[in-house]
Amino acid sequence: MKILLKIAYIGTAYCGYQVQPNGISIQQKLNEAAKALFGFPCDIVGCSRTDSGVHAKEFCATVAKKGTDSLETSIPLSRIPLAMSAYLPQDICVFAAESVPNDFHARYDVKEKEYIYRFFDRAVRDPFEVERSCHVPRTISDEALLRMNRAAKYFCGSHDFSAFMAQGSKVKSTVRNVTRAEVYRDGNAVIFRVSADGFLYNMVRIMAGTLLDVAYGKLCPEDMTKVIESRDRTRAGSTMPACGLYLNRVIY
Amino acid sequence: MKILLKIAYIGTAYCGYQVQPNGISIQQKLNEAAKALFGFPCDIVGCSRTDSGVHAKEFCATVAKKGTDSLETSIPLSRIPLAMSAYLPQDICVFAAESVPNDFHARYDVKEKEYIYRFFDRAVRDPFEVERSCHVPRTISDEALLRMNRAAKYFCGSHDFSAFMAQGSKVKSTVRNVTRAEVYRDGNAVIFRVSADGFLYNMVRIMAGTLLDVAYGKLCPEDMTKVIESRDRTRAGSTMPACGLYLNRVIY
Numbered sequence: 001m002k003i004l005l006k007i008a009y010i011g012t013a014y015c016g017y018q019v020q021p022n023g024i025s026i027q028q029k030l031n032e033a034a035k036a037l038f039g040f041p042c043d044i045v046g047c048s049r050t051d052s053g054v055h056a057k058e059f060c061a062t063v064a065k066k067g068t069d070s071l072e073t074s075i076p077l078s079r080i081p082l083a084m085s086a087y088l089p090q091d092i093c094v095f096a097a098e099s100v101p102n103d104f105h106a107r108y109d110v111k112e113k114e115y116i117y118r119f120f121d122r123a124v125r126d127p128f129e130v131e132r133s134c135h136v137p138r139t140i141s142d143e144a145l146l147r148m149n150r151a152a153k154y155f156c157g158s159h160d161f162s163a164f165m166a167q168g169s170k171v172k173s174t175v176r177n178v179t180r181a182e183v184y185r186d187g188n189a190v191i192f193r194v195s196a197d198g199f200l201y202n203m204v205r206i207m208a209g210t211l212l213d214v215a216y217g218k219l220c221p222e223d224m225t226k227v228i229e230s231r232d233r234t235r236a237g238s239t240m241p242a243c244g245l246y247l248n249r250v251i252y
Numbered sequence: 253m254k255i256l257l258k259i260a261y262i263g264t265a266y267c268g269y270q271v272q273p274n275g276i277s278i279q280q281k282l283n284e285a286a287k288a289l290f291g292f293p294c295d296i297v298g299c300s301r302t303d304s305g306v307h308a309k310e311f312c313a314t315v316a317k318k319g320t321d322s323l324e325t326s327i328p329l330s331r332i333p334l335a336m337s338a339y340l341p342q343d344i345c346v347f348a349a350e351s352v353p354n355d356f357h358a359r360y361d362v363k364e365k366e367y368i369y370r371f372f373d374r375a376v377r378d379p380f381e382v383e384r385s386c387h388v389p390r391t392i393s394d395e396a397l398l399r400m401n402r403a404a405k406y407f408c409g410s411h412d413f414s415a416f417m418a419q420g421s422k423v424k425s426t427v428r429n430v431t432r433a434e435v436y437r438d439g440n441a442v443i444f445r446v447s448a449d450g451f452l453y454n455m456v457r458i459m460a461g462t463l464l465d466v467a468y469g470k471l472c473p474e475d476m477t478k479v480i481e482s483r484d485r486t487r488a489g490s491t492m493p494a495c496g497l498y499l500n501r502v503i504y
């Protein structure tokens with residue numbers, strides 16, 4: 001067996017999930033903590049490669065002894081979250097741990113992931129929202145919110161999402177199956193929540209930018225079909241900043 | 253006339269609201285921003301003296317030209333929040349401004365203040381709650397929550413709150429009128445919300461510590477009467493840390 005960790009982090013201080021030559025990554029911090037806790041070097045495999053500044057309410061990663069596909073430890077599974085968190089900085093924590101078979105793969109075995117994009121839409125910034133949402137200084141009206149939600153529904157289903165992929169990305173297939181997409185208000189924030197079997201590079205941030213164009217009247221909800229069918233990145237909206245994006249749930 | 257500002261801040265980086273010889277205060281930052289915006293030195297009078305590390309969702313303060321009780325400016329009132337926030341660090345903002353008469357006093361004219369104390373009660377810390385709530389590692393059950401709420405109700409009314417005041421504090425009267433007190437769950441946090449015509453030094457933080465004693469069975473709700481009537485600080489609970497405390501609303 002190996003161990004599957006559920007992790008939460010504030011991405012602001014990191015260069016993203018994956019180890020990079022320049023900058024400190026979440027993966028590096030997990031590597032250091034696992035080595036300190038288990039007493040030997042470990043391989044950490046994450047469920048996805050979140051970008052610099054992106055947050056996670058639930059990120060999943062497996063730990064195995066370096067160069068192997070299993071982990072042996074006398075530490076009870078129930079004590080691992082607290083014990084490993086003690087070796088991590090304040091902006092990263094492990095909040096759950098479970099055992100998984102040796103052949104389990106944290107990335108390839110993902111069935112569905114859910115992301116949240118958080119817009120803060122009051123004129124003046126809110127200190128509690130700084131780096132935790134994307135500040136859009138024009139208020140989104142109730143009517144605009146309904147339009148955004150209507151537009152989001154067009155994402156549902158299996159589509160070629162090339163129009164919503166950062167240009168220059170290389171993937172075998174640009175078809176993804178979106179299982180849920182909705183926009184709703186949460187206090188002073190507007191939330192875009194989307195689930196899919198997988199996401200293309202920058203897909204959620206481009207979807208969020210496109211929905212903002214709908215909010216501000218540059219696009220209408222019915223335009224979504226044409227934008228998706230165009231497979232043309234220039235037809236979709238801007239790539240919104242990383243600070244508003246949260247990996248929210250991972251289902252295996 | 254002078255100007256009443258509504259301000260929000262994260263208190264973590266500051267030595268408290270009031271100017272101190274050592275450490276940077278919220279008041280100092282407001283002073284600097286007001287001078288930069290209006291072009292002359294100003295007097296800032298705040299609604300209360302929050303301690304180091306305490307946050308504010310709504311703090312009120314007046315601005316007048318230094319040594320006077322009025323402010324003349326050509327800047328429209330509606331533009332002041334955004335303009336003044338531009339001169340403030342990211343963890344402080346002015347979100348509203350209104351004009352008040354020259355004899356208005358930001359502290360003495362307060363009719364009611366509302367504070368919130370935020371407990372985070374999951375075993376493992378949450379990065380998003382660090383320095384924004386008080387982490388209590390034992391979960392508060394639904395039943396314990398109901399007991400806390402029942403205990404909080406004993407605070408309501410006009411009482412001598414000497415038992416809930418930091419020892420050595422000097423005030424003319426230790427009687428305060430609590431108009432509302434309740435405990436409820438908000439996701440992974442437990443909230444204690446309390447309103448009164450005024451608060452003694454550390455009063456909310458000691459109330460919060462006493463309610464935690466009720467949650468963990470050291471006190472029962474009915475003990476509150478005896479604790480209040482004792483006027484004895486040693487009968488109440490611990491002073492909880494500043495990071496869980498928020499000034500939430502100020503009514504004039």
